[in-house]
Amino acid sequence: MKVEAGTPILMEGSNAPQLYTALHGMGIRYKTLPSGDRQVINFVFPGDFVGLQAGVMGEMSHSVEASTAMTLCVFDRKALWSFFKDKPERAFDITWLAAIEEHFLGETLLTVGQRDALSAVAWALVKLLLRGRSVGLARNDRLPLPFRQQDLADALGLSLVHTNKTLRKLRVKQLASWADGVLQVNDLAALAALGQAGIAPMPKRPLI
Amino acid sequence: MKVEAGTPILMEGSNAPQLYTALHGMGIRYKTLPSGDRQVINFVFPGDFVGLQAGVMGEMSHSVEASTAMTLCVFDRKALWSFFKDKPERAFDITWLAAIEEHFLGETLLTVGQRDALSAVAWALVKLLLRGRSVGLARNDRLPLPFRQQDLADALGLSLVHTNKTLRKLRVKQLASWADGVLQVNDLAALAALGQAGIAPMPKRPLI
DNA sequence: CGTCTGATTGAGGTGCATCAATGCGCGTGG
DNA sequence: CCACGCGCATTGATGCACCTCAATCAGACG
Numbered sequence: 001m002k003v004e005a006g007t008p009i010l011m012e013g014s015n016a017p018q019l020y021t022a023l024h025g026m027g028i029r030y031k032t033l034p035s036g037d038r039q040v041i042n043f044v045f046p047g048d049f050v051g052l053q054a055g056v057m058g059e060m061s062h063s064v065e066a067s068t069a070m071t072l073c074v075f076d077r078k079a080l081w082s083f084f085k086d087k088p089e090r091a092f093d094i095t096w097l098a099a100i101e102e103h104f105l106g107e108t109l110l111t112v113g114q115r116d117a118l119s120a121v122a123w124a125l126v127k128l129l130l131r132g133r134s135v136g137l138a139r140n141d142r143l144p145l146p147f148r149q150q151d152l153a154d155a156l157g158l159s160l161v162h163t164n165k166t167l168r169k170l171r172v173k174q175l176a177s178w179a180d181g182v183l184q185v186n187d188l189a190a191l192a193a194l195g196q197a198g199i200a201p202m203p204k205r206p207l208i
Numbered sequence: 209m210k211v212e213a214g215t216p217i218l219m220e221g222s223n224a225p226q227l228y229t230a231l232h233g234m235g236i237r238y239k240t241l242p243s244g245d246r247q248v249i250n251f252v253f254p255g256d257f258v259g260l261q262a263g264v265m266g267e268m269s270h271s272v273e274a275s276t277a278m279t280l281c282v283f284d285r286k287a288l289w290s291f292f293k294d295k296p297e298r299a300f301d302i303t304w305l306a307a308i309e310e311h312f313l314g315e316t317l318l319t320v321g322q323r324d325a326l327s328a329v330a331w332a333l334v335k336l337l338l339r340g341r342s343v344g345l346a347r348n349d350r351l352p353l354p355f356r357q358q359d360l361a362d363a364l365g366l367s368l369v370h371t372n373k374t375l376r377k378l379r380v381k382q383l384a385s386w387a388d389g390v391l392q393v394n395d396l397a398a399l400a401a402l403g404q405a406g407i408a409p410m411p412k413r414p415l416i
Numbered sequence: 417c418g419t420c421t422g423a424t425t426g427a428g429g430t431g432c433a434t435c436a437a438t439g440c441g442c443g444t445g446g
Numbered sequence: 447c448c449a450c451g452c453g454c455a456t457t458g459a460t461g462c463a464c465c466t467c468a469a470t471c472a473g474a475c476g
Contacts (some may be wrong), residue, residue, distance in 0.1 A: 031314055034404050037322040041314050053311060056304050061311040084300045088292040091299050095292075096264050098306035103261060103269040105313040106239055106249050112321045113365030114245040117432070148454065157321030159433050164456060179455090196242050325464070356422065367465050372424060387423090 001072045005146075009072070010051055010064040017077050019051035021208050025070030026146055030154065031062045040155035042104060043067075043128065043147065045135050049097055049208045055080045068146045075208075093206040100205065112157045115196070120156045121166045123195030125176050129185050134202040141185040145178060209280045213354075217280070218259055218272040225285050227259035229416050233278030234354055238362065239270045248363035250312060251275075251336065251355065253343050257305055257416045263288045276354045283416075301414040308413065320365045323404070328364045329374045331403030333384050337393050342410040349393040353386060 001020070003009065010016050012031060027044035041062050044050060054060045055077050083090040107127075111120050132143035153163035171177045175194065176185045185191060192199045209228070211217065218224050220239060235252035249270050252258060262268045263285050291298040315335075319328050340351035361371035379385045383402065384393045393399060400407045 031318045033318065033322055039314075039318040039321045041317060053307050056300075056307040057311065061314055081300070084292075084296040084303075088296070088299070091296070091303070092264075092289070092292045095299070095303045095306060098303060098310060099261050099264040102306060102310050102313060103265065105310060105317065106247075106269055109249060109313065109317050109320060110239045110241065110247040112317060113247045113362075114241055149456095150454080154321075160455090161434080161457085162432055165432095168456085357424095358422080368423090369425085369466080370464055373464095376424085 001074050002069070003066050003072070004069050005066055007066045007070075008063060009066060009070075010054065010060050012060055012063045014054070015059055016051060016054040019049070019055050019075040019077060019080065020072040021075070022046050022048045022050060023071045023073055025066060025068040027064055027066045027068075027070060028147065028151055029062050029064050038154045039157070040151055042101075042108065042155070043131075043151075045131055046137070047135055047205060047207055049094075052094065052098060052101075067151070090208070094208065097205060097208070100203070108155075117156075117158055117162055117166045118169060119195050120158070121152070121163065121195075122170065122175070122191050123197045124152060124156060125170070125178070125183060125185065126188065126192045126195050126197040126199065128183060129188065130199065130202050132183075134204065141188060143183045143185075144181060145183040146181045209282050210277070211274050211280070212277050213274055215274045215278075216271060217274060217278075218262065218268050220268055220271045222262070222268055223266055224259055224262040224268060227257070227263050227283040227285060227288065228280040229283070230254050230256045230258060231279045231281055233274060233276040235272055235274045235276075235278060236355065236359055236363075237270050237272050246362045247365070248359055250309075250316065250363070251339075251359075253339055254345070255343055255413060255415055257302070260302065260306060260309075275359070298416070302416065305413060305416070308411070316363070325364075325366055325370055325374045326377060327403050328366070329360070329371065329403075330378065330383070330399050331405045332360060332364060333378070333386070333391060333393065334396065334400045334403050334405040334407065336391060337396065338407065338410050340391075342412065349396060351391045351393075352389060353391040354389045 009020065009027065022044055024046055029041040029044060030038050031041060032038050044064065050064055051060065083094065111123050115123060128145060129138060129141060129143055132138040137143055149163050149167065150160050153160045156163065167178060175187050175191045176183065188199060217228065217235065230252055232254055237249040237252060238246050239249060240246045252272065258272055259268070291302065319331050323331060336353060337346060337349060337351055340346040345351055357371050357375065358368050361368045364371070375386060383395050383399045384391065396407060
């Protein structure tokens with residue numbers, strides 16, 4: 001399936017009969033409050049599995065939207081159960097993905113709850129670069145990042161204005177710059193130190 | 209296995225060969241930053257499965273500590289794989305638990321990132337009560353809650369002082385009070401409205 | 417009784433939000 | 447071809463929600 005930028009792929013609360021694997025393009029997962037505030041949960045990279053919650057719990061707990069044009073591989077929900085019955089290795093992979101996701105969510109929570117704005121943004125850029133590396137999208141610490149500053153702000157619980165000012169600080173410090181949809185990291189070690197982030201390569205994810 | 213209050217059960221980064229199901233007592237899951245800041249990920253209730261990450265990924269991404277005396281059912285890590293091979297329903301249950309956990313973490317992230325202090329505390333108390341109800345610990349909206357204000361503060365990314373003042377506001381408003389290890393909710397509907405929280409009963413979790 | 421942990425409350429400072437305005441690139445229609 | 451609108455980035459000014467510091471208090475325990 002192909003969708004263009006801005007297309008909603010899954011909606012919070014919906015009982016989607018389909019699951020997807022992102023093959024090309026990027027997107028965001030997010031939740032919204034009745035008041036309209038939005039929290040970006042994380043960013044969807046190529047290879048990511050999307051919709052596990054609907055597959056297991058019968059209902060999505062967050063929405064997914066394409067930030068660029070995307071091509072997706074579509075699964076039927078019933079396929080999930082057949083994995084558990086007939087392909088225990090595949091089932092294990094899926095659980096492993098869920099555990100990875102939980103791990104990352106915990107780190108994000110730590111960031112939003114405890115780090116100040118400068119640390120948080122630094123941490124996020126480090127993670128995005130590492131994630132990009134792990135799927136081969138980064139060349140020379142240069143990574144296409146087709147999101148808006150508002151998306152990053154909503155991911156970190158910051159205002160758009162403050163996120164912008166914080167990015168400028170990182171640019172002035174020559175640590176990293178993000179403009180025109182491309183992130184350029186100049187000093188990964190210093191950036192990681194500022195964000196108290198590890199720089200170990202991310203584990204390879206199984207492709208479902 | 210029995211442990212007393214304050215005992216660390218699993219440590220972040222450790223490669224624990226054992227998994228647990230909490231039978232009695234309560235605890236907290238948390239992560240810490242090199243700087244010493246702590247983020248409480250969530251609270252462990254009776255029936256909760258603990259250590260899935262170590263079982264699947266080989267390493268815990270957060271620590272678990274007993275807040276009261278606890279009795280735990282101990283599993284060997286190898287048992288996990290045998291579930292996937294021989295008991296697909298059990299394996300599915302485990303994945304389902306992981307999905308539930310992910311769902312809840314997402315809600316927490318939404319809270320920490322977007323809600324203000326009053327909403328956040330109200331939301332947390334609602335969730336704790338519902339969780340308590342679902343395991344039969346709540347009588348008349350009265351629930352034993354053997355944690356410190358510091359724990360709640362660290363869960364919501366607030367300071368201890370501000371958490372205390374926020375709890376006082378809820379007490380003054382006659383919505384809920386938490387003292388001497390017991391939470392008393394007086395007006396669940398109003399509390400949930402303040403916290404923009406749903407009050408649907410939580411789904412029953414499979415006991416592993 | 418001292419000591420220790422946890423709750424409570426007041427005072428003062430700040431990191432971040434909010435408000436507001438400008439600029440810039442791009443598509444669209446006159 | 448230019449005027450206009452629109453989405454997004456940028457920047458300055460102002461205010462407040464929350465943090466930090468500091469003191470007091472109550473109960474538990476040796």
